[in-house]
Amino acid sequence: MPANTLDPNKWVDRYSDYLFNYTIVRVNDREVANDLISETFLAALKSAKYFKGEASERTWLISILKRKIIDYYRKINSRKGQAEVKINYSDDYNEGEWLEEQVADQFDKTAEDEMENTELGLAILECLDSINEKHAEIFKRKTIDGADTEAICNEFNITPSNLWVIIHRARTALAACLEKNWF
């Protein structure tokens, strides 16, 4: 079995969008997400010598990122001190109102959907791994960033018809990759 190897010079191009989307739904703050990803890359470099090649590069980076996210929450929790617990069910004047408070939060209804959408996003980015790196980059610029055709053509020095061929290949590959689980 061929062992996986690490190629740190490619990490940003290959995984940063994936790590970013993974982090942003968990910490909900772009700046914090960026810091955590930066820490993850540095920690990964430091422990690169322990990488056994059993997992893929991505899985390995995610496992480090997970620990960074947990550390982040530990840190802000200890800074906050003890959690505040508020109980006002014994309030005589407002007897019965607690029933209303017990009603499930509206957000809960969509929490599961949100989770599924995040997974979908990560699945899309993972599927993009299977196509040429440059093409994936162009596809992301066009589809996720919504950049102008002309701007992309200038940036990558290609013609519009090149661009549409690349987009076509990327979309076909992506649809085939997602078909099993998401279509």
Added chain:
Amino acid sequence: MSNKSKFFFIDCSEAAECCNKSQYKEAKFFDKVRLMFHLTFCKTCRSFSSKNSKLTSLIEKSKIQTCPDENKEQWRKEIKKELVEERN
């Protein structure tokens, strides 16, 4: 094919291009009409077209973002620096 029929008939690759462009709202009106016409008799393109639209809605639903280029550039620098230090 006469010029007149070329006006309405497009082949599958042109249909695919128009279909892709319309996913980004960049297809011209008349091209879309020709695509519609093509889809009425081409089963392969119909299937491609429906998958393509589905893909667009999945991507929208997923709300994926890319991280800003400045951050990527900064990370690249950090990694490079660390690798150089390690070597020394």
